[in-house]
Amino acid sequence: MKELIDKLMAQGLSEQQAYKAVEIVKDFAKEKFPIFGGAIDKLFDKYGPKDDVQDDYLD
Known part of the structure; x- marks a missing residue:
């Protein structure tokens, strides 16, 4: 997820805008593919901002 956030920021978005x-x-993917909602949540939760914030404190 950090790589995607970094790419969005490189394109001119702030960190908050990138996470948004x-x-x-x-949310769009969950709407379009509701059958995969749980899997999408797990994927994004695993690589979401919570993990990135913890990683920042460890560096």
Whole structure:
């Protein structure tokens, strides 16, 4: 997820905007493919901001 956030930021988005964009994509995917909602949540939760914030404190 950090790589995607970094790419969005390189395109001119702030960190908050990048995370919001990813959240919008996640919600869109869940709407379009509700059968995969649980899998999408697990994927985004696993690589979401919570993990990235913890990683920042460890560096």
